[in-house]
Amino acid sequence: MNNKRVELDFHPELELLRNRTETLRGLPGFEEKLDDSGLYPLTPTGLDILQVNVGYMCNMTCKHCHVDAGPHRKEIMPRETLQHCLNAYDAGGFKTVDITGGAPEMNPDFRWFVDELHQRGAHIIVRSNLTILVTTPRYRELPAFFAERGVEVTCSLPFYNKITTDRQRGEGTYDRSVEALKALNALGYGKGNARLELNLVYNPAGAFLPLPQQELEADFKRQLLEKHDIVFNNLFTITNLPISRYLDYLLRSDNLDDYMVTLVNAYNPMAADRVMCRNTISVGWDGRVYDCDFNQMLLMPVDVTESSSDYTHIKDFDAEILLKRRIRTGQHCYGCTAGAGSSCGGSLA
Amino acid sequence: MSNSYYDKSHLAKFGSITDLQEKLGTKFFDYYNAVFEGGELSAREKALIALAVAHTVQCPYCIDAYTESSVKHGISEPEMMEAVHVACAIRGGASLVHGVQMMEQAKKLNM
Numbered sequence: 432m433n434n435k436r437v438e439l440d441f442h443p444e445l446e447l448l449r450n451r452t453e454t455l456r457g458l459p460g461f462e463e464k465l466d467d468s469g470l471y472p473l474t475p476t477g478l479d480i481l482q483v484n485v486g487y488m489c490n491m492t493c494k495h496c497h498v499d500a501g502p503h504r505k506e507i508m509p510r511e512t513l514q515h516c517l518n519a520y521d522a523g524g525f526k527t528v529d530i531t532g533g534a535p536e537m538n539p540d541f542r543w544f545v546d547e548l549h550q551r552g553a554h555i556i557v558r559s560n561l562t563i564l565v566t567t568p569r570y571r572e573l574p575a576f577f578a579e580r581g582v583e584v585t586c587s588l589p590f591y592n593k594i595t596t597d598r599q600r601g602e603g604t605y606d607r608s609v610e611a612l613k614a615l616n617a618l619g620y621g622k623g624n625a626r627l628e629l630n631l632v633y634n635p636a637g638a639f640l641p642l643p644q645q646e647l648e649a650d651f652k653r654q655l656l657e658k659h660d661i662v663f664n665n666l667f668t669i670t671n672l673p674i675s676r677y678l679d680y681l682l683r684s685d686n687l688d689d690y691m692v693t694l695v696n697a698y699n700p701m702a703a704d705r706v707m708c709r710n711t712i713s714v715g716w717d718g719r720v721y722d723c724d725f726n727q728m729l730l731m732p733v734d735v736t737e738s739s740s741d742y743t744h745i746k747d748f749d750a751e752i753l754l755k756r757r758i759r760t761g762q763h764c765y766g767c768t769a770g771a772g773s774s775c776g777g778s779l780a
Numbered sequence: 781m782s783n784s785y786y787d788k789s790h791l792a793k794f795g796s797i798t799d800l801q802e803k804l805g806t807k808f809f810d811y812y813n814a815v816f817e818g819g820e821l822s823a824r825e826k827a828l829i830a831l832a833v834a835h836t837v838q839c840p841y842c843i844d845a846y847t848e849s850s851v852k853h854g855i856s857e858p859e860m861m862e863a864v865h866v867a868c869a870i871r872g873g874a875s876l877v878h879g880v881q882m883m884e885q886a887k888k889l890n891m
Contacts, residue, residue: 590854635852642852646823650854696792 442729444674448762454688458695461764468700473709473758478750480711482529482775483508483516484724485538487716490563493587493600495634495677497728500533508716510540512745516714517547519748529711529775531558531724536573549580558632558775559586561611562604574611578618581626585667585775586611588631591654599636612661621663629662632777634669638686640697640770641668644778667777670694672725672766694765701780702772708758711775718745722758724775725766731759791841824853831860832867 450456465471487504489496508516520528528548535541535557548555557577563570577584586608590596593605612629615621621629631651635641648666655661671677673690681687708722712733720743721727732743734757742752772779798805816826827849834842850860 592854594856595854637851639848639852642823646818650824692789692792 442731444678444729445761445763447678448673448691452688455691455762458691458762461760461762461768464695464698464765464768465703465760468703470700470703473703473706473760475754475756475758476709478523478525478710478712478753480527480529480707480775481516481520481523481525482531482711482713482724483513483544484531484713484715484727485513485533485535485541485544487533488537489532489534489560490537490566491534491560491601491604493560493676494680495599495636495671497672497675497677497725498533499675499728504533506716507538508540508714508718510543512714512716512718513538513540513544513547515718515744515746515748517544517551519714519745520548520551520553522748523750525553527554527556529556529558531775534560534563536563536570542576545576545580545582549582554583555580556583556585559584559611560600561586561588561608562600564611564614565607571614574614574618574620577615578620578627583628583630584615584620585630585632587634588612588651589634589636591651591658595636609659609661612655612663613659616661621661628664630665630667631663632667632669634671638681638684638690640670640693641773641778643771644668665777667775668771668773669775669777670766670769670773672763674725674763675728691762691765694769697769698765699768699770699772699780702770702778703768705772705774705779706764706767707774707776707779708767712753714745719743720745720748720753722756725763726759729761729763731761734759786840788844791844794841824855827853828855828859828863832863835864835867836871 486507487500489500492501596605620627713721713724715727735742831846
Protein backbone atom coordinates (compact mmCIF):
# COMPACT_ATOMS: atom_id res chain seq x y z
CA MET A 432 0.00 0.00 0.00
CA ASN A 433 1.52 3.35 -0.95
CA ASN A 434 1.84 6.36 1.29
CA LYS A 435 -0.68 8.46 -0.57
CA ARG A 436 -3.48 5.99 0.06
CA VAL A 437 -2.67 5.64 3.75
CA GLU A 438 -2.75 9.38 4.15
CA LEU A 439 -6.05 9.82 2.31
CA ASP A 440 -7.76 6.87 4.00
CA PHE A 441 -7.62 8.77 7.24
CA HIS A 442 -10.27 11.29 6.36
CA PRO A 443 -11.71 12.13 9.80
CA GLU A 444 -15.14 10.81 8.85
CA LEU A 445 -13.79 7.44 7.72
CA GLU A 446 -11.74 7.23 10.88
CA LEU A 447 -14.85 7.99 12.91
CA LEU A 448 -16.89 5.31 11.13
CA ARG A 449 -14.27 2.73 11.96
CA ASN A 450 -13.27 3.65 15.46
CA ARG A 451 -15.62 5.95 17.28
CA THR A 452 -17.26 3.34 19.52
CA GLU A 453 -16.82 -0.26 20.54
CA THR A 454 -19.78 -1.18 18.34
CA LEU A 455 -18.22 0.43 15.28
CA ARG A 456 -14.83 -1.13 16.00
CA GLY A 457 -16.54 -4.52 16.18
CA LEU A 458 -18.05 -4.27 12.70
CA PRO A 459 -16.35 -6.10 9.85
CA GLY A 460 -14.40 -3.91 7.44
CA PHE A 461 -16.16 -3.36 4.14
CA GLU A 462 -13.16 -4.84 2.34
CA GLU A 463 -13.52 -8.07 4.36
CA LYS A 464 -17.12 -8.36 3.24
CA LEU A 465 -16.09 -7.74 -0.36
CA ASP A 466 -13.44 -10.42 0.01
CA ASP A 467 -16.04 -12.88 1.36
CA SER A 468 -18.11 -12.15 -1.75
CA GLY A 469 -15.13 -12.66 -4.06
CA LEU A 470 -15.15 -8.99 -5.03
CA TYR A 471 -11.98 -7.67 -3.41
CA PRO A 472 -10.31 -5.64 -4.71
CA LEU A 473 -13.28 -3.99 -6.36
CA THR A 474 -12.58 -3.21 -9.99
CA PRO A 475 -14.41 -1.36 -12.78
CA THR A 476 -16.58 -3.16 -15.30
CA GLY A 477 -16.72 -0.23 -17.71
CA LEU A 478 -16.95 3.52 -18.13
CA ASP A 479 -20.63 4.01 -18.89
CA ILE A 480 -21.50 7.08 -16.83
CA LEU A 481 -19.56 10.31 -16.54
CA GLN A 482 -20.95 12.02 -13.47
CA VAL A 483 -19.99 15.65 -13.24
CA ASN A 484 -20.48 17.58 -10.05
CA VAL A 485 -20.56 21.13 -11.42
CA GLY A 486 -20.53 22.80 -8.02
CA TYR A 487 -21.60 22.62 -4.41
CA MET A 488 -23.68 25.80 -4.41
CA CYS A 489 -27.38 25.16 -3.83
CA ASN A 490 -30.50 27.19 -3.08
CA MET A 491 -31.37 24.64 -0.38
CA THR A 492 -29.71 23.25 2.74
CA CYS A 493 -31.19 19.78 3.18
CA LYS A 494 -30.55 17.98 6.42
CA HIS A 495 -29.28 14.78 4.83
CA CYS A 496 -27.09 16.29 2.09
CA HIS A 497 -23.87 14.32 1.64
CA VAL A 498 -22.40 17.22 -0.33
CA ASP A 499 -23.02 19.70 2.49
CA ALA A 500 -24.35 21.88 -0.30
CA GLY A 501 -25.97 25.24 0.28
CA PRO A 502 -26.03 28.91 -0.65
CA HIS A 503 -22.76 29.37 1.27
CA ARG A 504 -20.73 27.02 -0.97
CA LYS A 505 -18.54 28.80 -3.48
CA GLU A 506 -17.02 25.77 -5.22
CA ILE A 507 -18.19 26.01 -8.84
CA MET A 508 -16.70 24.14 -11.79
CA PRO A 509 -15.17 26.69 -14.19
CA ARG A 510 -15.77 26.50 -17.96
CA GLU A 511 -12.22 25.31 -18.55
CA THR A 512 -12.86 22.23 -16.41
CA LEU A 513 -16.26 21.66 -18.02
CA GLN A 514 -14.38 21.64 -21.33
CA HIS A 515 -12.02 18.98 -19.94
CA CYS A 516 -15.13 16.93 -19.10
CA LEU A 517 -16.37 17.33 -22.68
CA ASN A 518 -12.98 16.18 -23.95
CA ALA A 519 -13.20 13.15 -21.66
CA TYR A 520 -16.69 12.43 -22.97
CA ASP A 521 -15.38 12.63 -26.53
CA ALA A 522 -12.55 10.24 -25.73
CA GLY A 523 -14.15 7.88 -23.27
CA GLY A 524 -17.07 6.11 -24.94
CA PHE A 525 -19.45 7.06 -22.13
CA LYS A 526 -23.15 6.34 -22.61
CA THR A 527 -24.43 8.95 -20.19
CA VAL A 528 -23.40 12.24 -18.65
CA ASP A 529 -24.98 12.71 -15.25
CA ILE A 530 -24.87 16.34 -14.09
CA THR A 531 -25.15 16.91 -10.38
CA GLY A 532 -24.28 19.40 -7.63
CA GLY A 533 -25.31 21.27 -5.39
CA ALA A 534 -27.98 22.64 -7.63
CA PRO A 535 -26.21 22.12 -10.98
CA GLU A 536 -28.43 24.75 -12.56
CA MET A 537 -26.60 27.41 -10.50
CA ASN A 538 -23.33 26.91 -12.35
CA PRO A 539 -23.13 29.97 -14.67
CA ASP A 540 -21.99 27.73 -17.56
CA PHE A 541 -24.67 25.10 -16.99
CA ARG A 542 -26.68 25.81 -20.14
CA TRP A 543 -23.55 26.03 -22.26
CA PHE A 544 -22.42 22.64 -20.93
CA VAL A 545 -25.79 21.00 -21.58
CA ASP A 546 -25.83 22.45 -25.11
CA GLU A 547 -22.34 21.15 -25.81
CA LEU A 548 -23.35 17.69 -24.63
CA HIS A 549 -26.59 17.83 -26.59
CA GLN A 550 -24.67 18.67 -29.77
CA ARG A 551 -22.57 15.58 -29.15
CA GLY A 552 -25.70 13.44 -28.89
CA ALA A 553 -25.02 12.52 -25.28
CA HIS A 554 -27.68 11.01 -23.05
CA ILE A 555 -27.89 13.74 -20.43
CA ILE A 556 -29.25 13.42 -16.91
CA VAL A 557 -29.70 16.51 -14.77
CA ARG A 558 -30.18 15.95 -11.05
CA SER A 559 -32.48 18.74 -9.99
CA ASN A 560 -33.77 19.61 -6.54
CA LEU A 561 -37.02 20.80 -8.23
CA THR A 562 -37.40 23.94 -6.13
CA ILE A 563 -34.76 25.79 -8.18
CA LEU A 564 -37.02 25.39 -11.21
CA VAL A 565 -39.68 27.62 -9.69
CA THR A 566 -37.54 30.39 -8.22
CA THR A 567 -36.59 33.24 -10.55
CA PRO A 568 -37.77 33.69 -14.16
CA ARG A 569 -34.35 32.63 -15.43
CA TYR A 570 -34.63 29.28 -13.69
CA ARG A 571 -38.29 28.91 -14.64
CA GLU A 572 -37.13 28.72 -18.27
CA LEU A 573 -35.19 25.54 -17.56
CA PRO A 574 -37.95 22.89 -17.88
CA ALA A 575 -38.54 24.06 -21.47
CA PHE A 576 -34.77 24.21 -22.05
CA PHE A 577 -34.52 20.60 -20.85
CA ALA A 578 -37.48 19.45 -22.95
CA GLU A 579 -36.05 20.97 -26.14
CA ARG A 580 -32.82 19.04 -25.62
CA GLY A 581 -34.38 15.78 -24.42
CA VAL A 582 -32.60 15.99 -21.06
CA GLU A 583 -33.60 13.32 -18.55
CA VAL A 584 -34.64 15.04 -15.35
CA THR A 585 -34.04 13.13 -12.15
CA CYS A 586 -35.24 15.01 -9.16
CA SER A 587 -35.39 14.74 -5.41
CA LEU A 588 -38.63 14.18 -3.60
CA PRO A 589 -38.20 12.40 -0.28
CA PHE A 590 -41.89 11.69 0.17
CA TYR A 591 -45.35 12.22 -1.22
CA ASN A 592 -46.43 14.34 1.70
CA LYS A 593 -45.58 17.80 2.92
CA ILE A 594 -44.66 16.97 6.50
CA THR A 595 -41.91 14.46 5.67
CA THR A 596 -40.56 16.38 2.69
CA ASP A 597 -40.37 19.72 4.46
CA ARG A 598 -38.80 18.17 7.56
CA GLN A 599 -35.86 16.97 5.48
CA ARG A 600 -35.56 19.68 2.86
CA GLY A 601 -36.97 22.82 4.46
CA GLU A 602 -40.29 24.57 4.87
CA GLY A 603 -42.20 25.08 1.63
CA THR A 604 -40.18 22.51 -0.33
CA TYR A 605 -43.10 20.18 -0.98
CA ASP A 606 -45.35 22.86 -2.44
CA ARG A 607 -42.59 24.20 -4.67
CA SER A 608 -41.66 20.67 -5.77
CA VAL A 609 -45.28 20.00 -6.75
CA GLU A 610 -45.31 23.22 -8.76
CA ALA A 611 -42.09 22.23 -10.58
CA LEU A 612 -43.36 18.71 -11.30
CA LYS A 613 -46.54 20.15 -12.76
CA ALA A 614 -44.48 22.43 -15.00
CA LEU A 615 -42.46 19.43 -16.20
CA ASN A 616 -45.63 17.38 -16.79
CA ALA A 617 -47.12 20.26 -18.76
CA LEU A 618 -44.17 20.00 -21.16
CA GLY A 619 -44.79 16.29 -21.61
CA TYR A 620 -42.28 15.02 -19.06
CA GLY A 621 -43.12 11.68 -17.44
CA LYS A 622 -45.91 10.91 -19.88
CA GLY A 623 -44.44 8.04 -21.88
CA ASN A 624 -42.36 9.99 -24.41
CA ALA A 625 -38.93 8.31 -24.15
CA ARG A 626 -37.23 11.67 -24.87
CA LEU A 627 -38.82 13.26 -21.81
CA GLU A 628 -38.05 11.01 -18.90
CA LEU A 629 -38.89 12.27 -15.44
CA ASN A 630 -37.61 10.27 -12.49
CA LEU A 631 -37.94 10.90 -8.79
CA VAL A 632 -35.39 10.13 -6.13
CA TYR A 633 -36.51 9.01 -2.72
CA ASN A 634 -34.16 8.93 0.22
CA PRO A 635 -35.23 8.20 3.78
CA ALA A 636 -35.99 11.22 5.96
CA GLY A 637 -34.38 9.63 9.00
CA ALA A 638 -32.13 6.83 10.23
CA PHE A 639 -33.59 3.92 8.32
CA LEU A 640 -33.30 2.07 5.02
CA PRO A 641 -35.69 2.66 2.12
CA LEU A 642 -38.71 0.45 1.56
CA PRO A 643 -38.49 -1.77 -1.52
CA GLN A 644 -38.30 0.46 -4.59
CA GLN A 645 -41.18 -1.18 -6.45
CA GLU A 646 -43.56 -0.87 -3.49
CA LEU A 647 -42.63 2.74 -2.86
CA GLU A 648 -42.86 3.66 -6.54
CA ALA A 649 -46.41 2.32 -6.64
CA ASP A 650 -47.30 4.40 -3.55
CA PHE A 651 -45.69 7.55 -4.97
CA LYS A 652 -47.46 7.12 -8.30
CA ARG A 653 -50.86 6.61 -6.73
CA GLN A 654 -50.50 9.41 -4.21
CA LEU A 655 -49.06 12.04 -6.56
CA LEU A 656 -51.68 11.26 -9.18
CA GLU A 657 -54.58 11.38 -6.73
CA LYS A 658 -53.42 14.47 -4.87
CA HIS A 659 -51.85 16.56 -7.62
CA ASP A 660 -52.45 14.88 -10.99
CA ILE A 661 -48.69 14.41 -11.32
CA VAL A 662 -47.12 11.56 -13.29
CA PHE A 663 -43.51 10.39 -13.58
CA ASN A 664 -41.53 7.46 -14.97
CA ASN A 665 -39.46 5.83 -12.24
CA LEU A 666 -38.79 6.21 -8.56
CA PHE A 667 -35.21 5.57 -7.48
CA THR A 668 -34.68 4.70 -3.84
CA ILE A 669 -31.35 5.85 -2.48
CA THR A 670 -29.91 4.93 0.90
CA ASN A 671 -28.33 7.76 2.86
CA LEU A 672 -24.60 7.21 3.27
CA PRO A 673 -23.16 7.96 6.69
CA ILE A 674 -21.00 10.89 5.66
CA SER A 675 -21.10 14.68 5.78
CA ARG A 676 -24.33 16.32 6.93
CA TYR A 677 -26.15 13.02 7.28
CA LEU A 678 -23.33 11.73 9.49
CA ASP A 679 -23.74 14.84 11.66
CA TYR A 680 -27.42 14.03 11.99
CA LEU A 681 -26.67 10.41 12.95
CA LEU A 682 -24.23 11.59 15.60
CA ARG A 683 -26.52 14.26 17.00
CA SER A 684 -29.48 11.90 17.18
CA ASP A 685 -27.37 9.07 18.65
CA ASN A 686 -28.25 6.82 15.72
CA LEU A 687 -24.83 6.18 14.24
CA ASP A 688 -24.09 2.80 15.82
CA ASP A 689 -27.56 1.40 15.12
CA TYR A 690 -27.50 2.71 11.56
CA MET A 691 -24.12 1.19 10.81
CA VAL A 692 -25.18 -2.14 12.34
CA THR A 693 -28.31 -2.04 10.17
CA LEU A 694 -26.23 -1.37 7.05
CA VAL A 695 -23.73 -4.11 7.83
CA ASN A 696 -26.41 -6.68 8.68
CA ALA A 697 -28.17 -5.87 5.43
CA TYR A 698 -25.01 -6.32 3.31
CA ASN A 699 -26.05 -7.89 0.03
CA PRO A 700 -23.32 -9.42 -2.17
CA MET A 701 -25.52 -9.11 -5.25
CA ALA A 702 -25.80 -5.35 -4.68
CA ALA A 703 -22.03 -5.18 -4.05
CA ASP A 704 -21.43 -6.79 -7.43
CA ARG A 705 -23.49 -4.06 -9.11
CA VAL A 706 -22.38 -0.90 -7.28
CA MET A 707 -22.32 2.15 -9.49
CA CYS A 708 -18.63 2.94 -8.97
CA ARG A 709 -17.92 -0.05 -11.22
CA ASN A 710 -19.21 1.70 -14.33
CA THR A 711 -19.09 5.37 -13.32
CA ILE A 712 -16.53 8.02 -12.65
CA SER A 713 -17.31 11.16 -10.71
CA VAL A 714 -15.64 14.49 -11.43
CA GLY A 715 -15.45 17.14 -8.74
CA TRP A 716 -15.83 20.88 -9.30
CA ASP A 717 -12.04 21.25 -9.41
CA GLY A 718 -11.63 18.51 -12.03
CA ARG A 719 -10.47 15.82 -9.64
CA VAL A 720 -11.70 12.33 -10.56
CA TYR A 721 -13.29 10.01 -8.01
CA ASP A 722 -14.91 6.56 -7.95
CA CYS A 723 -18.19 8.13 -6.85
CA ASP A 724 -19.73 11.33 -5.52
CA PHE A 725 -19.37 10.04 -1.94
CA ASN A 726 -15.64 9.42 -2.28
CA GLN A 727 -15.50 12.92 -3.72
CA MET A 728 -16.84 14.32 -0.47
CA LEU A 729 -14.31 12.24 1.47
CA LEU A 730 -11.49 13.62 -0.73
CA MET A 731 -10.54 10.13 -1.92
CA PRO A 732 -9.58 10.53 -5.60
CA VAL A 733 -9.28 7.51 -7.88
CA ASP A 734 -6.39 5.22 -7.14
CA VAL A 735 -4.24 5.42 -10.23
CA THR A 736 -1.02 5.72 -8.28
CA GLU A 737 0.45 2.66 -9.93
CA SER A 738 0.90 4.61 -13.12
CA SER A 739 3.86 6.95 -13.39
CA SER A 740 1.88 10.21 -13.70
CA ASP A 741 -0.98 11.70 -11.76
CA TYR A 742 -4.11 10.77 -13.68
CA THR A 743 -6.49 11.94 -11.00
CA HIS A 744 -7.48 15.09 -12.94
CA ILE A 745 -10.05 14.99 -15.72
CA LYS A 746 -7.73 16.97 -18.02
CA ASP A 747 -5.48 13.89 -18.03
CA PHE A 748 -8.38 11.51 -18.66
CA ASP A 749 -7.20 8.12 -19.85
CA ALA A 750 -9.87 5.42 -20.11
CA GLU A 751 -7.39 2.59 -20.16
CA ILE A 752 -5.72 3.66 -16.94
CA LEU A 753 -9.03 4.29 -15.18
CA LEU A 754 -10.33 0.87 -16.20
CA LYS A 755 -7.33 -0.75 -14.56
CA ARG A 756 -7.77 1.04 -11.26
CA ARG A 757 -8.69 -0.41 -7.90
CA ILE A 758 -11.88 1.20 -6.57
CA ARG A 759 -11.34 2.81 -3.18
CA THR A 760 -13.71 1.70 -0.45
CA GLY A 761 -14.45 2.31 3.22
CA GLN A 762 -17.12 1.68 5.83
CA HIS A 763 -19.37 4.28 4.15
CA CYS A 764 -19.68 1.89 1.18
CA TYR A 765 -22.02 -0.30 3.22
CA GLY A 766 -24.65 2.30 2.33
CA CYS A 767 -24.61 1.21 -1.32
CA THR A 768 -24.71 -2.53 -0.59
CA ALA A 769 -27.43 -2.70 2.07
CA GLY A 770 -30.64 -4.55 1.30
CA ALA A 771 -31.63 -4.07 -2.30
CA GLY A 772 -28.57 -1.82 -2.76
CA SER A 773 -28.40 1.82 -3.69
CA SER A 774 -27.09 3.91 -6.54
CA CYS A 775 -27.89 7.14 -8.36
CA GLY A 776 -30.16 4.96 -10.51
CA GLY A 777 -31.93 3.47 -7.51
CA SER A 778 -31.78 -0.04 -6.06
CA LEU A 779 -29.46 -2.64 -7.52
CA ALA A 780 -30.69 -6.11 -6.66
CA MET B 781 -24.41 -12.08 26.97
CA SER B 782 -25.86 -8.94 28.52
CA ASN B 783 -27.08 -8.83 32.08
CA SER B 784 -30.65 -7.93 31.20
CA TYR B 785 -33.64 -9.83 29.88
CA TYR B 786 -33.95 -7.77 26.73
CA ASP B 787 -31.00 -7.20 24.42
CA LYS B 788 -31.51 -4.83 21.46
CA SER B 789 -29.11 -6.79 19.28
CA HIS B 790 -31.41 -9.83 19.47
CA LEU B 791 -33.82 -8.29 16.99
CA ALA B 792 -31.24 -8.44 14.21
CA LYS B 793 -30.57 -12.06 15.19
CA PHE B 794 -34.23 -13.08 14.97
CA GLY B 795 -33.49 -15.07 11.82
CA SER B 796 -31.12 -17.32 13.76
CA ILE B 797 -34.21 -18.98 15.28
CA THR B 798 -33.95 -21.32 12.29
CA ASP B 799 -30.57 -22.61 13.55
CA LEU B 800 -32.57 -25.03 15.68
CA GLN B 801 -35.67 -26.66 14.19
CA GLU B 802 -34.97 -25.16 10.80
CA LYS B 803 -38.15 -26.47 9.17
CA LEU B 804 -40.49 -24.91 11.71
CA GLY B 805 -38.52 -21.66 11.81
CA THR B 806 -38.54 -21.36 8.05
CA LYS B 807 -42.26 -22.05 7.88
CA PHE B 808 -42.81 -19.30 10.44
CA PHE B 809 -40.74 -16.73 8.55
CA ASP B 810 -42.31 -17.62 5.21
CA TYR B 811 -45.72 -17.14 6.78
CA TYR B 812 -44.62 -13.94 8.54
CA ASN B 813 -43.26 -12.42 5.35
CA ALA B 814 -46.38 -13.39 3.41
CA VAL B 815 -48.59 -11.75 6.03
CA PHE B 816 -46.86 -8.41 5.56
CA GLU B 817 -47.07 -8.33 1.79
CA GLY B 818 -49.71 -6.06 0.30
CA GLY B 819 -53.03 -7.86 -0.06
CA GLU B 820 -56.56 -6.73 0.66
CA LEU B 821 -54.85 -4.44 3.16
CA SER B 822 -51.94 -2.25 2.11
CA ALA B 823 -48.48 -2.74 3.60
CA ARG B 824 -48.99 0.66 5.26
CA GLU B 825 -52.21 -0.45 6.99
CA LYS B 826 -50.51 -3.63 8.13
CA ALA B 827 -47.61 -1.69 9.59
CA LEU B 828 -50.03 0.36 11.66
CA ILE B 829 -51.94 -2.71 12.87
CA ALA B 830 -48.63 -4.35 13.79
CA LEU B 831 -47.61 -1.24 15.72
CA ALA B 832 -50.81 -1.33 17.77
CA VAL B 833 -50.48 -5.06 18.45
CA ALA B 834 -46.82 -4.57 19.41
CA HIS B 835 -48.01 -2.26 22.18
CA THR B 836 -50.65 -4.73 23.26
CA VAL B 837 -48.16 -7.57 23.57
CA GLN B 838 -45.62 -5.08 24.95
CA CYS B 839 -42.81 -6.45 22.88
CA PRO B 840 -39.92 -3.95 22.72
CA TYR B 841 -38.47 -5.60 19.62
CA CYS B 842 -41.82 -5.31 17.84
CA ILE B 843 -42.27 -1.71 18.96
CA ASP B 844 -38.88 -0.74 17.51
CA ALA B 845 -39.47 -2.72 14.34
CA TYR B 846 -42.96 -1.41 13.63
CA THR B 847 -42.23 2.15 14.63
CA GLU B 848 -39.51 2.06 11.99
CA SER B 849 -41.79 0.35 9.51
CA SER B 850 -44.48 2.98 10.15
CA VAL B 851 -41.99 5.81 9.66
CA LYS B 852 -40.82 4.21 6.41
CA HIS B 853 -44.41 4.12 5.22
CA GLY B 854 -44.78 7.81 5.94
CA ILE B 855 -47.13 7.34 8.87
CA SER B 856 -47.02 10.46 11.02
CA GLU B 857 -46.30 10.43 14.74
CA PRO B 858 -49.85 11.56 15.67
CA GLU B 859 -51.22 8.71 13.54
CA MET B 860 -48.95 6.26 15.32
CA MET B 861 -50.05 7.55 18.72
CA GLU B 862 -53.68 7.20 17.70
CA ALA B 863 -53.00 3.55 16.85
CA VAL B 864 -51.41 3.07 20.28
CA HIS B 865 -54.56 4.52 21.85
CA VAL B 866 -56.64 2.04 19.90
CA ALA B 867 -54.51 -0.75 21.36
CA CYS B 868 -54.83 0.81 24.81
CA ALA B 869 -58.60 1.18 24.53
CA ILE B 870 -59.06 -2.45 23.51
CA ARG B 871 -56.67 -3.64 26.18
CA GLY B 872 -58.26 -1.47 28.85
CA GLY B 873 -61.73 -2.33 27.62
CA ALA B 874 -60.89 -6.01 27.83
CA SER B 875 -60.16 -5.60 31.52
CA LEU B 876 -63.15 -3.42 32.15
CA VAL B 877 -65.68 -5.60 30.37
CA HIS B 878 -64.80 -8.38 32.83
CA GLY B 879 -66.26 -6.06 35.44
CA VAL B 880 -69.67 -7.24 34.30
CA GLN B 881 -68.68 -10.78 35.21
CA MET B 882 -67.48 -9.49 38.57
CA MET B 883 -70.72 -7.61 39.19
CA GLU B 884 -72.90 -10.59 38.31
CA GLN B 885 -70.83 -13.04 40.35
CA ALA B 886 -70.80 -10.66 43.33
CA LYS B 887 -74.54 -10.21 43.07
CA LYS B 888 -75.00 -13.97 43.06
CA LEU B 889 -72.76 -14.47 46.08
CA ASN B 890 -74.07 -11.65 48.23
CA MET B 891 -77.26 -11.95 50.22
